Amino acid sequence: xxxxxxxxxxxxxxxxxxxxxxxxxxxxxxxxxxxxxxxxxxxxxxxxxxxxxxxxxxxxxxxxxxxxxxxxxxxxxxxxxxxxxxxxxxxxxxxxxxxxxxxxxxxxxxxxxxxxxxxxxxxxxxxxxxxxxxxxxxxxxxxxxxxxxxxxxxxxxxxxxxxxxxxxxxxxxxxxxxxxxxxxxxxxxxxxxxxxxxxxxxxxxxxxxxxxxxxxxxxxxxxxxxxxxxxxxxxxxxxxxxxxxxxxxxxxxxxxxxxxxxxxxxxxxxxxxxxxxxxxxxxxxxxxxxxxxxxxxxxxxxxxxxxxxxxxxxxxxxxxxxxxxxxxxxxxxxxxxxxxxxxxxxxxxxxxxxxxxxxxxxxxxxxxxxxxxxxxxxxxxxxxxxxxxxxxxxxxxxxxxxxxxxxxxxxxxxxxxxxxxxxxxxxxxxxxxxxxxxxxxxxxxxxxxxxxxxxxxxxxxxxxxxxxxxxxxxxxxxxxxxxxxxxxxxxxxxxxxxxxxxxxxxxxxxxxxxxxxxxxxxxxxxxxxxxxxxxxxxxxxxxxxxxxxxxxxxxxxx
Numbered sequence: 001x002x003x004x005x006x007x008x009x010x011x012x013x014x015x016x017x018x019x020x021x022x023x024x025x026x027x028x029x030x031x032x033x034x035x036x037x038x039x040x041x042x043x044x045x046x047x048x049x050x051x052x053x054x055x056x057x058x059x060x061x062x063x064x065x066x067x068x069x070x071x072x073x074x075x076x077x078x079x080x081x082x083x084x085x086x087x088x089x090x091x092x093x094x095x096x097x098x099x100x101x102x103x104x105x106x107x108x109x110x111x112x113x114x115x116x117x118x119x120x121x122x123x124x125x126x127x128x129x130x131x132x133x134x135x136x137x138x139x140x141x142x143x144x145x146x147x148x149x150x151x152x153x154x155x156x157x158x159x160x161x162x163x164x165x166x167x168x169x170x171x172x173x174x175x176x177x178x179x180x181x182x183x184x185x186x187x188x189x190x191x192x193x194x195x196x197x198x199x200x201x202x203x204x205x206x207x208x209x210x211x212x213x214x215x216x217x218x219x220x221x222x223x224x225x226x227x228x229x230x231x232x233x234x235x236x237x238x239x240x241x242x243x244x245x246x247x248x249x250x251x252x253x254x255x256x257x258x259x260x261x262x263x264x265x266x267x268x269x270x271x272x273x274x275x276x277x278x279x280x281x282x283x284x285x286x287x288x289x290x291x292x293x294x295x296x297x298x299x300x301x302x303x304x305x306x307x308x309x310x311x312x313x314x315x316x317x318x319x320x321x322x323x324x325x326x327x328x329x330x331x332x333x334x335x336x337x338x339x340x341x342x343x344x345x346x347x348x349x350x351x352x353x354x355x356x357x358x359x360x361x362x363x364x365x366x367x368x369x370x371x372x373x374x375x376x377x378x379x380x381x382x383x384x385x386x387x388x389x390x391x392x393x394x395x396x397x398x399x400x401x402x403x404x405x406x407x408x409x410x411x412x413x414x415x416x417x418x419x420x421x422x423x424x425x426x427x428x429x430x431x432x433x434x435x436x437x438x439x440x441x442x443x444x445x446x447x448x449x450x451x452x453x454x455x456x457x458x459x460x461x462x463x464x465x466x467x468x469x470x471x472x473x474x475x476x477x478x479x480x481x482x483x484x485x486x487x488x489x490x491x492x493x494x495x496x497x498x499x500x501x502x503x504x505x506x507x508x509x510x511x512x513x514x515x516x517x518x519x520x521x522x523x524x525x526x527x528x529x530x531x532x533x534x535x536x537x538x539x540x541x542x543x544x545x546x547x548x549x550x551x552x553x554x555x556x557x558x
Contacts, residue, residue, distance in 0.1 A: 005042035012042035018306070021318055025330055025342060027354075029393045036330070036342075037406040039319075043295060043307045044427070044522070046319050049408055050333040051423035052439070053345050054322070055416040056138055056150045057511070064088060065121060072135050073124035076442065079415065082121040089123035096120050096370030100381030103367075103391065109355075109399045113367045114413050116379055117357060120369040122415065126334070126346065139322070139334070147488060148507060151310070151322065159491055160507050161514075170494050171503070173514040174298060182498055183510075185517050186286065194249070194498070195259075197517055198275070206247070207262040210271065216240060218247070219262040221269040222557050231265050250463045250501045270546045272553040273528070273537035283523060285538045297521045309521060331408045343408050354392075355409075366392050417442035425515055446483050454484065457504035464495050467502065478506035528552055 001014040022036040039046060055074045062073045065082035075083045084094075099120045104112060127134060130142040137149050144156045152158065154165040161172035169181045178190040185197040193205040202208065203215035211217060213225040218240075220229050228240035235243065248254050276287045284296035293302045297309040305317045312324045319331045326338045334346040341353040350356075353365040362368070363375045364385075371377060376388040383391065399405035411418065417440040418424060419431075434441045457479035461467060472492065475484045483506040495502055503510060519538035526541040527534055530552035539547045548556060 001038065003038065003040070003042075005045050006040045007045040008042060010042055014038045018318070021306075021316070021330070024316070025328055025340070027352075027392075027396075029389050032393065034393060034396045034405075040407065043319070046307070046331065046408070047309070047321070047521075048423050048427040049411055050319070050321055050331070051426060052411040052416070052418055052421050053409070053414050054333055054422050055420045056422050057508070058416075058420040059125070059136060059138060062124075064124065066094070071124045074126065074138055074420075075122060075124065075415065076420075081118045081415070083124050084121045085124050086127060089121060090129075094121070096368075096372070097374060097377070097380055097382060099369075100377070101379050102381060103378055103395060105394060105398045108402050109367065109395060109404050110402075110409060110413065112379060113355060113369075113409070116367070116369050117413070117415070120358075120380070122370075123358065145490070147490065157490070159488075159494070160510065168494065170491065171507075171510055171514070173511070173518070180498070182494075182500060183514070185514050192498075194500070206244075207258055209262075209266050210269070216244075218244065219258060219265055221262075221266045222271075224557050231261055232269070249499060250465075252462060267545065270530070270548045270553060270556050271539070273535045273539070273547055273549055276550070283536050285519060285521070295523065345409075364388060366395065411437070411439050414440070416440070419444075425512075426521065444483075460502065460504065462501060464499060464501055467492070471502065476502075476504075478509055479504040480509050481506055483508070530556075 002011055003014060004011055022038065026033050026035045059072055059074060060076045061070055062077040062083065064071050064085040066084045066088045069085060071085040073083055099116060101116065126139045127137050131140060132144040134140060134143045134146045136147050139151045140149060141153045143152060146155055146158045148160045149155060149158050149163060151162045152164055155163050157168045158166055159170045162174055163169045163172045164176040166175055166177060167179045169175055169178055171183045172181060173185045175181055175184050176188045178187060180192045181187065181190050183195045184193055187193060187196055187199045189200055190202040193199060193202050196202065196205050196208045198210045199205055199208055200212045202211055205211060205214060206218045208217055209221040211220055211223045214223050215227050217223065217226060217229045219231045223229060223232065228235050228237050230240065230243050247258060274285045276282050279287050279290040281292050282290050283294045286298045287293060287296050288300045290299055290302040293299060293305045295307050296302065296305060299308055300312045302311060302314040305314050307319045308314065308317060309321050311320060314323060315327045317326055317329045320329050321333045324336045328340045329338060330342045332341055332344050335348050337349045338347050339351040341347055341350055343355045344353055345357040347353060347359050349361045350359055351363045356365045356368040358370050359365060359368055360372045362371050362373060365371065366378045368377050368380050371380060376383050376385050378391060396405055418429065418434045420442055431441045453474045454477060455474055456477045471487055472489055475486055477484055485506045487502055523536045523538060524540050525534055525536060528549035529546050530548045533549050535549045537547055539545060
């Protein structure tokens, strides 16, 4: 089935497998199946709509609406709805059910839900339990002594980025099971690596790309189980040590020359069309141990899924992001261990739930916010099982007439400004473009820390040894954006240990540059540059890199 996206106007396909999925998840009430219609937006616009509901990296100081104590929040101070500190929101001292209201079948459902959403207290940040000393984080769990990390679990002493099960990693993007790594992107099981991308089981790598099982290498790409290589040239151990000793990472000229040579090696090294490994009938990028999963990105152990990203242990799910251990979910973003939840945001241990946000251990909900251990509720109002089964079909029919049934909440209902959310990272828009769509924009206003001195980044000394602890009481002006930022003691200690210079760029600018290293979450068809066979890849046809199909790539690197 071919359709035209009602937002971007581009054509997109709805396959028979998609239709079968919508039929499978359509609810049944009183013996009648309430069919979920095919989507009206293309996969990209659906993903953009979901991402606009998630503020991951913008944190603010504000007071809890309950106790008045200062807290770190993803909601800015000017957000008028109630916001509770994390521990207060998760306590049993309040009950979201008291905000329950009857449904009005003469008014749009989304409007009624929006009123409820703005009435029920929101949790200041989405950091989960079991964190120790991790105040300046969001969407993290079971972490210790971490600062400014996002979407991470099981980490310790990590700063700036999105590590997973890692220790002492700084400025990372999707780095897993690693330690003492800096400025690395999509690396796994690495130790003491600097400025690496797509490397696995690496040790003491510097400026390396797509190296597996390598150690003590500099500026290399596409190597397997190599040691003492520099720009893909094999050296003796003595030659390598001499070359490594000559590189001063605190010297801007050395780094610039190293990066330039490294980029030249990357450009002439063949790349695999997509990272789809140990998977069957799967398409996308960074898809591992999955089956019957298409248009997926950063997905592990998924089966019968489509249009998903950053997901683990999923089954029978479509249009989902940032999720683990879920089944039979559709148009859903954030959190864990849910079954049969649809058009929802951030649920935990819930099932049979529709159009709801921020609910925990609850079942059979429709249009609810902030409920814990509840069932058979509509707009936070309690019903009997029989009343719920009778009223929900009426609401669905009402939504169907208003064009709401089968659609996620519109971007205009998001509590966040568009440029605060991850949507801006993957689908960047200007303030004017956001305004034309009727969405919110927040002017960037950095809080100037109370410090003794402000230093332009260009005036910082090259050597980390030349910096005293006084830098902790000063603010640095980003070399690219002029935004102010500070260095914290834990961070300074890391740079001293790693013999690295302190950064010249604001953390947001560093994150933006790491994001730019990754391919877009979009598939193109193009021929393999070795055998000519057609392949699906995240490299657009016009891009200059040498891209091989999986078979040709493996022959090249092994």
